[in-house]
Structure formats: C-alpha cells, structure tokens
Amino acid sequence: MESGETRTKSSKKSKPRPTQSYYVPPAQRSLTKKHINQTIKLSNYQTTINEKEDVNLSQLYISYSDENTKKIYDCDTDNEKEEMQRAIENISRKRRPLIKNTRNVIKATNDYSAYENTKYEDLEHVIELYDFPPTLKTQDIMQLYRDASEDSMYVKWCDDTHCLLVLSTPAQAQRALQIDHEIIKSRPLECSSAIAIMTAHSSDLKPAMKRPQTNMQTARRLINRHLGTKPSLSKEDIELERQALRDAREQRRLERQSEKDAWEGNPRNAKS
Known part of the structure; x- marks a missing residue:
C-alpha cells in the first residue's frame, strides 16, 4: 500500500504546472489593452491591402499575358535566331579569321645584289678561289699559292668549291692572281660570286700578319x-x-x- 501511494504522489508531482500570465499592475492594464487592439486593427488592415494588391496584380498579369503572348513569343524566337547567328559567326572566325582590307604583296624575283654600293678598297688583299675539287684542304691551297707570299696567309671558306684567300698586301694578291693552276681558278673580289661577297661582308678579313721570329x-x-x-x-x-x-x-x-x-x-x- 505504501509503495502504491508513493507512486501516485510521484506521478502527481511530475505533472507540469500550467502557464500563467505575468502580473501586470492595474495602472498599466488599460494601456496594454489599447496597444493590443491597435496591433490587431493594423494587422487586419495590412492583410486586406495585401489581398487587394495580389488580386490586382493577378488581373494585370492575366490581361497582359492574354494580349501580348504572341509578341513575347515572336521576340523570343528573334533573340534565339540572333544568338544562333552569333555563335555560327564566332565558330567560323575561330576556324578561318576574317581579314579585311588585305593587300596582295608581290615579292621581288630579281637579284639586285650586283648593283649594291660595295667598297672594295679595304679588301684589295683578298681574292676568290673557285672551281676546285671539294677534296682540297686548307693546307693544299696554301701550298699551291706559297710563291705569292713569303709572309703568312689564311683561307676563309665559303663552301666546298669556293673560298677566299687573304694575303698581307694588295701586291701579294695581284701576284697570286697571276699564278695559273689547272685544278683551281682565281679572280679579284670585285668580280667574285654572290656567296663570296656575302662571306666577305660577314667576316673580318684583316690582312694576314707575319709571324714574329722565335727561337727555342x-x-x-x-x-x-x-x-x-x-x-x-x-x-x-x-x-x-x-x-x-x-x-x-x-x-x-x-x-x-x-x-x-x-x-x-x-x-x-x-x-x-
């Protein structure tokens, strides 16, 4: 019996208390009632205004959609066509760029290198050797023209069958031009080929200097x-x-x- 009574007491105590309103003094009760009534009126007024605005907007939307459905559809189709056209133009430009105001440039086919104003006064000590076998080496050429110069000389190669023989003085160059060989030909730089002129202009062909005497x-x-x-x-x-x-x-x-x-x-x- 005691256990049953304790259970009923615990169950009664576990029930939550009902919520009670806060105490309001009598002086403020009239003010709170007025404020509540005003808020209720304002809320009712706003709901009526919102309902009216929703009705008006829906009516306007329905009327606008009924009258201009065709116009909107036509505008959408036109915009889609313009976008498609722009996309096609962009693709074509990426594949083949559009060049405006082009001019056809015709390149010159004539060789005017022979008419260039070249100065050969500083290169009178140089002659061109040509039409010799590609197997000739530098030492072979210097051995063939050893009688032209008692001092030193050197060879500047143009290709396998053209080279420039650089001597110390113009007198030695004239002496080398007078030497005749069957396997090699010579001519002054003024009458030389285009490849020899290009090599002469691109190189620093200083006169060959005599090696100073030395001993052991x-x-x-x-x-x-x-x-x-x-x-x-x-x-x-x-x-x-x-x-x-x-x-x-x-x-x-x-x-x-x-x-x-x-x-x-x-x-x-x-x-x-």
Missing part, C-alpha cells in the same frame, strides 16, 4: 731545368740566339718609339 732558347732552358740535363748546344749557338733576342727587343722598342713620335707630331724622329 726559352723552351730548351725550361726542358733542361725540368729534366736536370745540360744544354747540348755549343756556346757559339747559344750566343747567337741571345743576340737574336736582343735585336728583336731593340726592334720592338724602335717601333713603339716611332709610333709615339708620330702621334706627338715628330716625323723626323719617327723616320730616324
């Missing part, structure tokens, strides 16, 4: 010092080499002095 004294001294051996030359030969070195130094000193005198305006000293 320094090299022999370094070798003997490294190996620890004595020189095999006699005293007379060693003295001749030393004298040649002294003469070369004196010659270089005189050349530098003559250049200095020429720049300072003393031609007598330069001549002496």
Whole structure:
C-alpha cells in the first residue's frame, strides 16, 4: 500500500504546472489593452491591402499575358535566331579569321645584289678561289699559292668549291692572281660570286700578319731545368740566339718609339 501511494504522489508531482500570465499592475492594464487592439486593427488592415494588391496584380498579369503572348513569343524566337547567328559567326572566325582590307604583296624575283654600293678598297688583299675539287684542304691551297707570299696567309671558306684567300698586301694578291693552276681558278673580289661577297661582308678579313721570329732558347732552358740535363748546344749557338733576342727587343722598342713620335707630331724622329 505504501509503495502504491508513493507512486501516485510521484506521478502527481511530475505533472507540469500550467502557464500563467505575468502580473501586470492595474495602472498599466488599460494601456496594454489599447496597444493590443491597435496591433490587431493594423494587422487586419495590412492583410486586406495585401489581398487587394495580389488580386490586382493577378488581373494585370492575366490581361497582359492574354494580349501580348504572341509578341513575347515572336521576340523570343528573334533573340534565339540572333544568338544562333552569333555563335555560327564566332565558330567560323575561330576556324578561318576574317581579314579585311588585305593587300596582295608581290615579292621581288630579281637579284639586285650586283648593283649594291660595295667598297672594295679595304679588301684589295683578298681574292676568290673557285672551281676546285671539294677534296682540297686548307693546307693544299696554301701550298699551291706559297710563291705569292713569303709572309703568312689564311683561307676563309665559303663552301666546298669556293673560298677566299687573304694575303698581307694588295701586291701579294695581284701576284697570286697571276699564278695559273689547272685544278683551281682565281679572280679579284670585285668580280667574285654572290656567296663570296656575302662571306666577305660577314667576316673580318684583316690582312694576314707575319709571324714574329722565335727561337727555342726559352723552351730548351725550361726542358733542361725540368729534366736536370745540360744544354747540348755549343756556346757559339747559344750566343747567337741571345743576340737574336736582343735585336728583336731593340726592334720592338724602335717601333713603339716611332709610333709615339708620330702621334706627338715628330716625323723626323719617327723616320730616324
């Protein structure tokens, strides 16, 4: 019995209390009632206005749609056609670009390189060699024209059958033109081919310089010092080499002095 009574008591206590309104003082009760009535009236008025506006808008929409359905459909079709046309034009432009105001440019087919104003005064020491076998090498050409120059020369290749022979002076070039060979031909640069002229203009063809005289004294001294051996030359030969070195130094000193005198305006000293 006691357990049953405890259960009923717990069940009664677990029920929630009913909600109660907050306490309002008597002085404010009249004000709250007026405010509630005003809000109710305003809400009713707004609902009626909204209902009227919805009805009017629906009527306007229905009337507009009934009258202008055909016009809208026509406008939509026109817009679709314009969009399709633009898409087709864009595709065609991507494949083949549209070029306006084009001009046909006709390239010149004549070769006017022979009429160019070229100066050959600075290249009188150069001649062209042509119509020789492609198997010829640089050493072979220099061996064929060794009689034209006692100093040095060098070869500037154009192709397998054309080259330029560069000598030290124009006199040596004229001497080389007088040498006749069966396997090779020569001519001055003024009468040379187009490939030879192009090579001459694109290269720095300075006159060939004579190699200065040298001897083996320094090299022999370094070798003997490294190996620890004595020189095999006699005293007379060693003295001749030393004298040649002294003469070369004196010659270089005189050349530098003559250049200095020429720049300072003393031609007598330069001549002496």
